[in-house]
């Protein structure tokens with residue numbers, strides 16, 4: 001026989017706590033958990049401090065870094081929400097945030113400086129050695145919401161499209177090649193024929209670098225034997241592409257390494273010595289300049305977009321992206337649509 005609980009045995013304080021607590025809001029997210037990637041219901045992120053903001057994600061682009069993270073080639077926190085390229089709308093701001101307003105369209109720089117090291121204290125945030133990355137070291141944007149420090153937010157002009165704005169990070173990464181300091185009249189090669197090289201070509205032409213060849217790795221192999229290029233920019237760093245680049249450049253030429261390759265690369269010193277090349281390994285250019293290029297139409301990324309997919313389609317989208325890198329796929333949870 002069961003007996004009814006005695007209501008007087010329930011402590012009033014405990015009872016009150018349970019009665020008034022709101023259920024924590026949940027959201028859909030693409031998560032790597034252990035070795036598994038899946039769409040999960042996760043707690044909706046809340047403001048972590050007075051200088052953080054919560055953004056409702058509109059569209060989020062998939063890039064190689066996300067695939068490396070999904071495959072475990074890059075060590076991530078566990079579990080982690082994947083994704084680092086997106087545009088969205090500010091949903092909530094911390095008490096000390098004054099650079100953005102709720103309802104404003106934004107994108108972010110996903111490379112978050114620590115703000116404490118010697119480089120950050122000297123305002124050289126790009127060279128922070130303790131930086132963290134969205135979708136790797138903290139939760140990313142393949143979700144309905146994301147919480148980020150307000151300092152990483154870049155407000156968007158009204159005239160830029162959501163998709164173009166979500167392309168800001170790859171454009172800023174491509175702009176980094178200009179740090180190599182090659183000149184407009186010099187003869188340049190963009191190694192590889194893919195969406196990275198097409199974007200790179202558009203960017204170089206936007207800055208009047210017109211003496212450039214986009215090298216197709218299958219049809220243009222004859223170009224490698226001239227040793228005539230003043231600079232070569234790679235778009236997929238492998239042992240093969242590196243050795244081809246060494247063949248292509250003139251003695252003393254510049255090799256610009258920009259792709260985020262996480263596998264180690266061999267340096268064949270015999271061929272390198274004969275060329276005495278200068279290697280420029282670059283990370284990011286200006287994010288504001290990237291937004292400017294995308295807004296003014298000096299570059300057009302619409303032709304480099306594969307489509308917009310639901311998070312639930314991730315298996316198919318990942319498989320296509322691994323096989324073919326001609327176009328960039330995007331995810332949307334429909335949160336702003």
Ligand SMILES: [Zn+2]
Nearest residue numbers: 063065085169
């Ligand atoms: Zn990216």
Ligand SMILES: [Zn+2]
Nearest residue numbers: 114117120128
């Ligand atoms: Zn730092």
